[in-house]
Amino acid sequence: MDLVQMETFLAVAEERSFSRAAARLHRTQPAVSQAIAKLEGELGEVLFERSSRDGTLTDAGEVLREYASKLLNLRNEATGALTELRELHSGRLNLAANEYTCLYLLPLLDEFRRQNPRIKLAVQRTLASRISDEVLMHSVELGVLSFRPDDTQVKSMVVYxxxxxxxxxxxxxxxxxxxxxxxxxxxxxxxxxxxxxxxxxxxxxxxxxxxxxxxxxxxxxxxxxxxxxxxxxxxxxxxxxxxxxxxxxxxxxxxxxxxxxxxxRKLRLVYRRQASLSHAALAFLKVVEAYAAAHGDPYCFQADRGI
Known part of the structure; x- marks a missing residue:
C-alpha cells in the first residue's frame, strides 16, 4: 500500500463513483479502476461491492477507510510541520469546539493572536461526542470538552x-x-x-x-x-x-x-497523549497557562485526574 493508493481509494469512497473520483484526481477512470484492483490484490480483500454502481464499500472497505483517512491526515500534518519549520514562527493551529466551549476560547484566541500574529487559526465546530475522535484522527490538534474523555489515548487539562x-x-x-x-x-x-x-x-x-x-x-x-x-x-x-x-x-x-x-462543568483542553505538538499548539498551551495564572478562577491550567 502507498499513499497514492489510499488517496485513490478515499476518492472513490467519498465520491461514490469511479468516474467522479477520476475527475477529482485528474486521472482516467481505467487508471483509477486499476489502482483499486491492485490495492485489493495486495490486501486480499474486495473493497467495493461489485453489484453496486455507486461505490458502496464492503465491510473490509469500511475498515480501511478509517485508516486511510488517518494516513492522509498524518501526511498533511507532516507536510504542515515541515513547512512550519521552514517558515519559523508561522503555521496553522486547528482546534475543535462546540457552540458552548467556543465561547471559552475567544479571549484566549485574542491573546494568542496578539502574540503570534502570523499563525493562522481555524476553530472547527464539532459535536462534543466527536471531538476526541477528531483529535485521534489528526483532523485537529486540540479540542475543548465539557466532560472528561474516556479514551486513554487522549490527554486532557482542566482549563475552566x-x-x-x-x-x-x-x-x-x-x-x-x-x-x-x-x-x-x-x-x-x-x-x-x-x-x-x-x-x-x-x-x-x-x-x-x-x-x-x-x-x-x-x-x-x-x-x-x-x-x-x-x-x-x-x-x-x-x-x-x-x-x-x-x-x-x-x-x-x-x-x-x-x-x-x-x-x-469543567472545560478541558484535549490532545493526543503521544503527540509531538506543533509550535503553534505549544504556543497556544503557553497562552492558556499564562492567562490562567494572570486571571485566576474560573480559568485554570491543571492536569485532569478525573476530578
Whole structure:
C-alpha cells in the first residue's frame, strides 16, 4: 500500500463513483479502476461491492477507510510541520469546539493572536461526542470538552470551571425570588437543547431524586436559540453560566439559584497523549497557562485526574 493508493481509494469512497473520483484526481477512470484492483490484490480483500454502481464499500472497505483517512491526515500534518519549520514562527493551529466551549476560547484566541500574529487559526465546530475522535484522527490538534474523555489515548487539562445556571426572563414570577427549591420547578416548562449530554443526565437524575417532574416542552438546536426563546417569555432554562454572562449583565435574563442543582462543568483542553505538538499548539498551551495564572478562577491550567 502507498499513499497514492489510499488517496485513490478515499476518492472513490467519498465520491461514490469511479468516474467522479477520476475527475477529482485528474486521472482516467481505467487508471483509477486499476489502482483499486491492485490495492485489493495486495490486501486480499474486495473493497467495493461489485453489484453496486455507486461505490458502496464492503465491510473490509469500511475498515480501511478509517485508516486511510488517518494516513492522509498524518501526511498533511507532516507536510504542515515541515513547512512550519521552514517558515519559523508561522503555521496553522486547528482546534475543535462546540457552540458552548467556543465561547471559552475567544479571549484566549485574542491573546494568542496578539502574540503570534502570523499563525493562522481555524476553530472547527464539532459535536462534543466527536471531538476526541477528531483529535485521534489528526483532523485537529486540540479540542475543548465539557466532560472528561474516556479514551486513554487522549490527554486532557482542566482549563475552566463553570456551572449550570437556571435563568428566566425579567417578567417571570420567579425572577425576584433570588433562590428557590427544585420542588418549586415541577410546573415550569424547560427549554432544552436537543442534543443529549452528561450534564443533562445529571439534571434529570436530580429531579428524580427530589421526586419532581421535569417538563421539557420545547427542544431547540442551539444555546443561542434557547436564550432568545426564554427572553421572549417562553419558559425557563438551565444553561452553562459562561453562555449567559452578557444577558445577565444587561438584564435580558435573570439568574435564580437552585441549591439542589449546583452542577459544576469543567472545560478541558484535549490532545493526543503521544503527540509531538506543533509550535503553534505549544504556543497556544503557553497562552492558556499564562492567562490562567494572570486571571485566576474560573480559568485554570491543571492536569485532569478525573476530578
Amino acid at each position: 470551571r463553570d456551572e449550570l445556571a437556571f435563568v428566566v426572563n425579567p417578567r417571570h414570577p420567579l425572577a425576584g425570588a433570588g433562590k428557590v427549591s427544585i420542588r418549586q420547578l415541577g410546573g415550569q416548562n424547560f427549554i432544552a437543547h436537543n442534543i443529549p449530554s452528561p450534564q443533562r443526565q445529571k439534571v434529570i437524575q436530580a429531579f428524580k431524586r427530589h421526586k419532581t417532574p421535569l417538563q421539557m416542552g420545547v427542544e431547540l438546536p442551539s444555546l443561542e436559540a434557547i436564550k432568545r426563546f426564554v427572553e421572549m417569555g417562553n419558559g425557563v432554562a438551565l444553561v452553562p453560566g459562561l453562555t449567559v454572562r452578557t444577558e445577565l449583565e444587561s438584564g435580558a435574563l435573570v439568574r435564580v439559584q437552585i441549591p439542589e442543582l449546583q452542577i459544576e
